[in-house]
Amino acid sequence: MVNFQTSHRPPRPNQVLKRHLKSNSTTKVLLLFRNLLRKGISSIDSFSLLFVIKACTQKSLPIEGKQMHALVVKLGFETNIFLQTSLIDLYSALGDIGDAHHVFDEIPTKNVVCWTALISGFVDNRKPNKALQVFRQMQIGNVEPDQVTLTIALSACIDLGALEMGEWIHTYVNRRKELSKDLCLINALINMYAKCGDIEIARRLFDSTKKKDVTTWTSMIVGHALHGQAEEALGLFAAMKEENKRTRAKKTSYDSWSGLLIVPNDVTFIGVLMACSHAGMVEEGKKHFRSMIEDYGVKPRLSHFGCMVDLLCRSGLLQEAYDLILDMPVQPNAVLWRTLLGACGTRGNIDLAAEARAQILELEGSRVDDNIIMSNIYAAKGMWDEKIDVREKMKQRRAPGCSSIEIGSLINEFVTADDDHPLKREIYEALGYLIETMKAHGYSPGKSSSSLY
DNA sequence: GTAGGGTTAG
Secondary structure: OOOOOOOOOOOOHHHHHHHHHHOOOHHHHHHHHHHHHHHOHHHOOHHHHHHHHHHHHHOOOHHHHHHHHHHHHHOOOOOOHHHHHHHHHHHHHOOOHHHHHHHHHHOOOOOHHHHHHHHHHHHHOOOHHHHHHHHHHHHHOOOOOOHHHHHHHHHHHHHHOOHHHHHHHHHHHHHOOOHHHOHHHHHHHHHHHHHOOOHHHHHHHHHHOOOOOHHHHHHHHHHHHHOOOHHHHHHHHHHHHHHHHHHHHHOOOHHHHHHHOOOOOHHHHHHHHHHHHHHOOHHHHHHHHHHHHHOOOOOOOHHHHHHHHHHHHHOOOHHHHHHHHHHOOOOOOHHHHHHHHHHHHHHOOHHHHHHHHHHHHHHHOOOHHHHHHHHHHHHHOOOHHHHHHHHHHHHHOOOOOOOHHHHHHHHHHHHHOOOOOOOHHHHHHHHHHHHHHHHHOOOOOOOOHHHHO
């Protein structure tokens, strides 16, 4: 188990734990730790525990993780802030944000890192309101946020469409010069503006950022694509490749430029394909999809196939979309079939619609909007018996729905409610759906929510 | 030697 090749002395056990952790070999971490435990607790210190807790977090192991927490207490490391912080992270990865909060409360002198771990936990557990609440509490407690805290707070702003809070963070970043040097934070700001409805400011920030990485480019490409600005998105993608050409030309040897190139990744191509899809550029989309695989060695994931199916469907190439779904090497999900079903509804293709609906039923059961699409196709084709049949079945299993007025009041409630509000989940889902629908119609959250109702 | 970070189909 222990590798002796690289040194004459056997490596310290903690170094081995750390290495296994880095290479994602959770089982090796746990096995080695068990061996250490058997030798006696004297061979274990706070560093060993830390690495094992991180391994449990990586793989979301509740039983092993809680055993580690027990050991932390038993061995008297309860006040070790590094361990406490990693326990916050562990519980939030397990979905037990209450326990994470509990660990946090026990820390006598909370620093910026443990505050940030808790905020991050609330964001990851889909409680962005609570995350921002803790973010404010932290400032009331006179702990200054750093670049990591602000990056995470910005993702809470995105989840809520909270442009004003995002702007406040931007001002804060501008006031503290050392913060504006952090590219991750700048990327988060660009992303926040793009997602919260101010694509022009996002673009200005992007343009003024001299040193960009692949995420800077990707955030902006995706931002334009989400706003239906296909030309800008594809233009940026071309500009990015152009910049690589210049970098290559400027430097003489491979070594001097290879690390400076911006290599598009799987997410970049999601943006590119989304843009093609919105603009109905079928051939361009296919070209980029091929290039992604052949030139950049990116293996397409379900979401890439989703983009391609969307692209084909929007252009009315339903049969080709269907063939792609059957041919692709990954298992299609209900969302993907629903893309096809929706397009069949618009184009009136009964056979493919029935097939798509059957697949959706198998994957996740009946849903009202799918039935409505089917019912409308039948009605449009004058197939009244079939339409009545679908409608009858819908009556038997009515899914909850709400009117736009109800959604308006839900939004009010959503804005004011605490994350622990019993209706929060429902409100969240309704609002999420609404925002998606509005986005599809070109609306951006955060900009003019008052005009909604 | 130790803790917290970003872009992803509809």
